[in-house]
Amino acid sequence: MRPDNAVVETIDQIITDGVRKGILHLYTDETTVNGNIITLKGKKVVNFGSCSYLGLEFDPRLKEAAKYAIDNYGTQFSESRAYVSINLYKELEELFYQIFGAPCVITPTTTLGHIANIPVLMSSRDAIITDQQVHNSVNTAVKLLASSGTHIEVLRHNRMDLLEERIRSLREKHKKIWYLADGIYSMFGDIAPVDEIYRLLDDYTEFYFYVDDAHGMSIHGKNGRGSVLDKRKFHSKMVMATSLAKAFATGGAVMVYPNKEMARKVRTCGGPLITSGPLQPSQLGAAVAAAKIHLTPEIVDMQNELQERIKFANLVLKKYKLPVIAENNSAVFFIGVHLPKVGYNLVRRMLDAGYYVNLGIFPAVPMKNTGIRFTITRLHTFSQIEQMIRTMAEELPKALAEENVTYEDIYKAFKIPLPEQQSIDKGVASVINQALSLKLCHYKSIREIEKKEWDELFANKGTFDWNGLQLLENSFRHNELPENNWKFDYVIIKNLVTNQPVVAGFLTTAIWKDDMLSPGAVSENVEIKRLGDPYYFTSNVISTGSLLTEGEHLFIDRTSPFWKDAMQLFFDQVNLLQEKHNTNSIVLRDFQHVDEEFESFLIDNGFFKISMPDNSIVNDLSWNDEEEFYRSLSKRSRQHFREDIKKYKNKYEVSIERDPVEEKIDHWYSLYENVKNNSLELNTFTLPKKLFSNIANDPSWETLSLKLTSCNNSLSEKNPVEKKTVCVVFSYIAGDNYIPMIIGLDYSYNKEYKVYRQALYQLVMRAKMLGKKKIHLGFSATVEKKKLGAVTFPTYAFMQIRDSYNAEALATMSLMGKAK
Amino acid sequence: MKFTRGEFCQFNLTTRFKLLKEFGKSILKKKINMRIVSVYRISDFYVEVYENLANHELEKVEPVKNNRVLEVYNDL
Numbered sequence: 001m002r003p004d005n006a007v008v009e010t011i012d013q014i015i016t017d018g019v020r021k022g023i024l025h026l027y028t029d030e031t032t033v034n035g036n037i038i039t040l041k042g043k044k045v046v047n048f049g050s051c052s053y054l055g056l057e058f059d060p061r062l063k064e065a066a067k068y069a070i071d072n073y074g075t076q077f078s079e080s081r082a083y084v085s086i087n088l089y090k091e092l093e094e095l096f097y098q099i100f101g102a103p104c105v106i107t108p109t110t111t112l113g114h115i116a117n118i119p120v121l122m123s124s125r126d127a128i129i130t131d132q133q134v135h136n137s138v139n140t141a142v143k144l145l146a147s148s149g150t151h152i153e154v155l156r157h158n159r160m161d162l163l164e165e166r167i168r169s170l171r172e173k174h175k176k177i178w179y180l181a182d183g184i185y186s187m188f189g190d191i192a193p194v195d196e197i198y199r200l201l202d203d204y205t206e207f208y209f210y211v212d213d214a215h216g217m218s219i220h221g222k223n224g225r226g227s228v229l230d231k232r233k234f235h236s237k238m239v240m241a242t243s244l245a246k247a248f249a250t251g252g253a254v255m256v257y258p259n260k261e262m263a264r265k266v267r268t269c270g271g272p273l274i275t276s277g278p279l280q281p282s283q284l285g286a287a288v289a290a291a292k293i294h295l296t297p298e299i300v301d302m303q304n305e306l307q308e309r310i311k312f313a314n315l316v317l318k319k320y321k322l323p324v325i326a327e328n329n330s331a332v333f334f335i336g337v338h339l340p341k342v343g344y345n346l347v348r349r350m351l352d353a354g355y356y357v358n359l360g361i362f363p364a365v366p367m368k369n370t371g372i373r374f375t376i377t378r379l380h381t382f383s384q385i386e387q388m389i390r391t392m393a394e395e396l397p398k399a400l401a402e403e404n405v406t407y408e409d410i411y412k413a414f415k416i417p418l419p420e421q422q423s424i425d426k427g428v429a430s431v432i433n434q435a436l437s438l439k440l441c442h443y444k445s446i447r448e449i450e451k452k453e454w455d456e457l458f459a460n461k462g463t464f465d466w467n468g469l470q471l472l473e474n475s476f477r478h479n480e481l482p483e484n485n486w487k488f489d490y491v492i493i494k495n496l497v498t499n500q501p502v503v504a505g506f507l508t509t510a511i512w513k514d515d516m517l518s519p520g521a522v523s524e525n526v527e528i529k530r531l532g533d534p535y536y537f538t539s540n541v542i543s544t545g546s547l548l549t550e551g552e553h554l555f556i557d558r559t560s561p562f563w564k565d566a567m568q569l570f571f572d573q574v575n576l577l578q579e580k581h582n583t584n585s586i587v588l589r590d591f592q593h594v595d596e597e598f599e600s601f602l603i604d605n606g607f608f609k610i611s612m613p614d615n616s617i618v619n620d621l622s623w624n625d626e627e628e629f630y631r632s633l634s635k636r637s638r639q640h641f642r643e644d645i646k647k648y649k650n651k652y653e654v655s656i657e658r659d660p661v662e663e664k665i666d667h668w669y670s671l672y673e674n675v676k677n678n679s680l681e682l683n684t685f686t687l688p689k690k691l692f693s694n695i696a697n698d699p700s701w702e703t704l705s706l707k708l709t710s711c712n713n714s715l716s717e718k719n720p721v722e723k724k725t726v727c728v729v730f731s732y733i734a735g736d737n738y739i740p741m742i743i744g745l746d747y748s749y750n751k752e753y754k755v756y757r758q759a760l761y762q763l764v765m766r767a768k769m770l771g772k773k774k775i776h777l778g779f780s781a782t783v784e785k786k787k788l789g790a791v792t793f794p795t796y797a798f799m800q801i802r803d804s805y806n807a808e809a810l811a812t813m814s815l816m817g818k819a820k
Numbered sequence: 821m822k823f824t825r826g827e828f829c830q831f832n833l834t835t836r837f838k839l840l841k842e843f844g845k846s847i848l849k850k851k852i853n854m855r856i857v858s859v860y861r862i863s864d865f866y867v868e869v870y871e872n873l874a875n876h877e878l879e880k881v882e883p884v885k886n887n888r889v890l891e892v893y894n895d896l
Contacts, residue, residue: 308835315827382835383842386821 010608011363013599014340023347023359034058036379038356045356046384048374053219053331054302055379056249061293062286066250069285077281082274088284095291099223100256102234103263106287107272108279110214110243110253114141116270117255118210119148121239121262127151127174129166130812131158131181132805133188135212136364138180146815154809155179160196171206183213183228183240187364187373188325189332194228201237209238215332218247219306224294227330234258244283247331248290251283306331306378313376313385320393321419323410325371334360335372335392337399338410341604343370345399346392353395355388366804368413368606404568409575413802437497438562440569443490446470446506453492457504460735462551462776467700468732469506472546475691476510483538483685486510486546487581491573493566502566505554507574508546509581511538513683514806517612520680522813527680537806542578543587547684548691548741550615550778553590564601571605586800590615592793607798613682614792616777616785621768629764629789637787644754645761650709651753653724654762657703660696668692668703668728671744678747682780687742695730695742704729704766706759708749726750727759731766738767739776756781760788822863825883836881840867848893855879859889866890 018024022041029039035058036047056062069088077086089106096104107113118141122128128142132154142152151174155163163179170177179200181192192211200207216227226242234240240256257263267273279287293299310329317324317333325334337343340361347359350372360373372392376385400406411418443449446469459465464472469488476486487509494501514537515523529536545553556563574586588607591598592615599609623629630641657664669689676686695701707724726746732739740763749755760777767775777785782792801807821843828836840846844862851857856871866889870880886892 304832305834308831311830312835312839315830316821319821381842382839386843390821 007363007608007610010603013596013603013609014362017340017600017603018344018359018361021344021348023344023351036377036384040351040356043351043354045351045354046380046388047356048376048380048388049356049358050377050379051215051246051331051375052249053247053306053375053377054249055377056218056247056290056293056302058379059249059289059293062249062289065289066282066286069281073281073285075280075282077278079278080274080276081278085278086281086284088281088288089278092284092287092291095288095295096254096256099291099294100225100229100234100240100254103257103260105255105257105263105267105270105273106244106279107253107255107270108251108276109245110212110241111137111140112272112276113241113253113255114138114212115144116266116272117239117241118142119144119271120266120269121210122150122176122178124148124150125175127153127170127177129153129155129163129170129177129179131155131179131192132808133157133182133185134180135182135186135214138182138210138212142180143815149816152812152816154805154812156805158190158193160193160200163197164200167200167204167207171204174206176208177204177206178208178210180210181212182215183211183226183242184215184330184332186215186332187360187371188334189215189328189330189373190326191227191328191330194232198232198235201235207237209235210241211238212241214241214243214246214253215330217242217244218249218290218294218299219303219331220329224248224299224303244287244290248287248294250287250290252279252287302378306376309376309378309380309382309385312382313389316386316389320389322389322393322396323407323414323416325414325416331376333374333376335374335396336369336410336414336416337371337396338368338405338413339403339604339606340367340370341403342399342405343372344604345403346372346395349395349399350388350392353391355391357388357392362608366801367603367608368800368802370606412579437495438502438566438569439494439496440573441492441494442573443492445473445488446490447473449490449492457501457555460737462549462553462737463732463734463739463741464506464545464549464551464553465734467698468549468734471694471698471700472508472548475688475694476508476546479688479690481685481688483511484688489542489577491570493569495560495562495566500557500560501555502557502560502562503555503570505544505570506546507542507544507577509540509542509577509583510547511535511685512541512543512547512585513538513685515810516683517610518683518810519814520683522810523680523683525813526810527683537810539584539806540582541585541587542574542581542583543585543589545589548687550739550741550776551590552592554588558598567601568605584802588798591796591798594796602798606800608800610797610799612795612797613779614782615779615795616782616790616792618764618767618775618777618785618788618790619773620789621764621773621775623768626765629768633787633789637789640757640787641761644757648754648758649761652758652762653707653709654766655705655707656766657696657705657728660703662693665689665692665696667725668696668705668744671725671728671746672742673744674747675743675745679780692730692742700734701730701732704731704759704762706755706762708753726753727755729759729763731763733770733772736773737776738763738770738772738774740778757784757787760784764788824863825865828862828865828867828883833878833881836867837869837878840869840881848890850893857893859884859893 026040038047073086093104114137167177184191197209211228213226213228218224220227221230236258244250244252323336325336343359350357358373360371451466454466479485489507492501492504515526526537623632669692705725706727708726726749728744729740730742777790840860844860847861848859854873858869860867866884868884872879
């Protein structure tokens with residue numbers, strides 16, 4: 001899917017919503033903080049969001065060292081490290097050498113450390129494999145390499161079997177294969193399978209490991225060297241980045257290398273080490289004090305104290321049966337709540353009860369995997385931990401009931417088995433729905449619905465009135481290829497009192513190419529793989545509308561006070577269908593007017609917004625003849641009309657085809673295949689031939705053909721069956737609308753005779769002749785369509801993805817394509 | 821929160837002592853020789869604690885097998 005600005009807009013919407021609800025972008029009220037109690041908006045709360053797991057930030061030795069450094073060096077020593085560094089840097093690097101037993105370089109932040117490391121250590125001859133959940137800061141640095149043509153791909157999270165496969169496959173072509181991962185993942189708190197990674201490092205000489213162990217630093221391993229080095233030696237083909245701003249409780253980051261030469265090279269060539277400012281003396285002073293503590297047995301006691309609290313938290317979580325996503329000895333915990341709206345609700349409730357916990361939300365986690373992230377530090381008392389978890393266990397069911405979500409939904413979203421005790425709340429949704437007096441009707445064929453009832457909602461909206469859907473059902477059932485067999489579902493939700501529909505729409509379930517909206521260059525690469533496996537990077541998708549319809553597929557009566565409740569019922573039904581048809585994604589398509597309330601509602605329910613290609617509509621057909629049409633165009637479009645359309649008009653014979661013979665349909669189909677194979681920007685499966693026969697014999701459709709009356713080539717030799725047809729367009733006629741849906745072209749004449757442009761013009765003329773008010777010219781080729789008076793409308797879809805691996809892999813391919 | 825004896829014993833002596841202070845109830849405290857001996861009740865069991873006064877170390881924080889422990893200490 002093409003994210004463009006829609007992802008930024010979605011993030012903006014989510015965060016702004018959180019800010020509005022008073023749970024994000026908060027500031028503490030007090031002028032001093034000295035423990036784990038903070039005041040937010042006038043309320044004292046226990047802070048369960050700190051990553052300073054050992055509580056060293058309040059250690060008097062660190063505070064004194066910071067003050068001493070300021071007294072001796074000032075607040076900043078403002079020179080690039082390429083020139084001069086204060087000697088505290090040297091002292092700290094020596095202390096880190098003792099901690100890690102390996103050469104180190106200190107950077108101002110972990111992100112800047114990655115930016116210094118990755119472009120220096122990895123080259124265009126290498127291949128980079130990033131774990132699907134590696135920290136965003138690592139990906140930020142990897143993006144810098146895309147421009148050098150380095151091969152970059154994404155690995156399913158922690159899948160070592162697949163990693164080994166990829167190493168074997170890439171080692172022939174690439175000098176080094178780097179796997180980039182986190183030691184402890186920052187959101188779910190799960191851990192990288194380091195033993196298995198070390199085995200791969202030993203088995204494959206080309207394989208290298210780059211790891212960010214920010215959340216493991218200080219709390220694990222000898223001298224607090226982290227989770228990766230806990231009971232392991234530093235591997236000779238590993239580079240480690242770790243943060244000093246978490247349990248180490250100062251600022252900055254430390255990069256650790258297997259040899260001096262690598263450290264020297266990054267120190268010399270790493271961008272931020274040349275051009276960025278240094279770490280402040282106060283931070284260096286505190287870091288020296290912290291490092292000295294790490295080199296004493298005291299750190300072991302601190303680690304043990306924290307581990308006891310982590311063990312206790314795990315025990316309490318089990319007792320209260322909360323949906324914990326990963327249980328281990330990391331200090332990061334994640335409680336799944338499924339949808340953003342439940343997350344907002346629960347964080348708010350926790351704040352009211354006196355506990356600050358983090359909201360784990362998109363883009364840090366997938367939309368439907370929203371959760372409550374909390375951390376345990378050495379400063380927490382056991383009763384604080386117990387009370388916080390007990391409160392969460394009491395508040396979660398209330399938040400779920402309020403947002404009409406069940407425990408079952410949570411476990412399904414995270415793909416973890418539902419404990420028996422928690423299946424009892426399944427009926428919550430239906431009870432609420434009954435109280436709201438809404439009735440949901442589900443049908444599997446348009447024939448089960450009264451034509452009048454359906455057309456009252458959808459006539460004039462596109463090709464999906466009752467007749468149009470009957471043709472689709474006839475065409476996309478009982479076909480040989482699985483991609484041409486769609487499942488149809490119709491949902492109408494009515495207000496029981498008025499018997500009026502509040503929400504209605506139809507859905508199709510079909511196999512989609514995951515790269516459907518990816519750039520053409522990406523699809524070109526994927527299509528090469530599909531020669532061997534036609535279903536490579538494809539997914540089962542349930543979508544409003546279908547791959548052959550465009551327009552407002554979902555009727556929503558926004559004037560009804562129950563529209564949100566009806567949508568909730570609609571989501572419930574779509575979720576059921578998703579289970580039944582086993583689909584990876586849900587797509588609600590073709591929204592042109594998305595207001596803030598609607599967008600916020602969909603995001604709360606776990607959908608994210610994506611941009612679809614702009615839709616083009618000619619909606620002014622008030623002119624009377626060709627001359628008036630010509631005058632209605634802009635100056636530039638008039639020139640285009642004169643040079644590219646009018647000039648060639650007489651070379652064509654335009655006709656509406658009736659009762660075609662089979663051979664003629666075969667020829668049209670071959671013209672369609674030309675367009676299909678040339679249109680990777682909207683990459684879909686090839687439509688079945690049966691559809692074209694059905695269209696040709698359906699009175700709601702008409703077929704417009706363009707034949708060349710004379711040309712330089714011998715058409716009869718080229719095509720003995722349909723001698724002169726160089727273009728065919730299949731259009732649906734619905735009320736005041738003329739809707740061209742499928743086009744076929746002979747590209748060998750397109751350049752010389754401007755066939756496509758002529759076809760667009762003839763469609764406009766045909767619609768006018770039929771007395772229509774609008775022509776829906778659909779997606780793509782917007783520039784050409786604008787020249788004929790079309791207006792473009794930005795169009796959006798809302799999407800939920802269960803497994804986003806394919807989307808992420810395609811985004812990475814797209815990034816590489818852009819760089820090239 | 822209710823602990824079982826097994827759950828309680830997962831933790832080290834220092835933590836057990838903290839858990840007693842935070843979740844338990846002190847039943848008895850006596851100075852015997854160079855030790856402070858105390859008994860706590862937590863959940864549905866008793867825990868015996870020995871603190872060495874000479875080095876301020878915890879020597880024992882163990883659930884007692886015999887619930888008549890209170891009678892034994894009261895008799896001392």
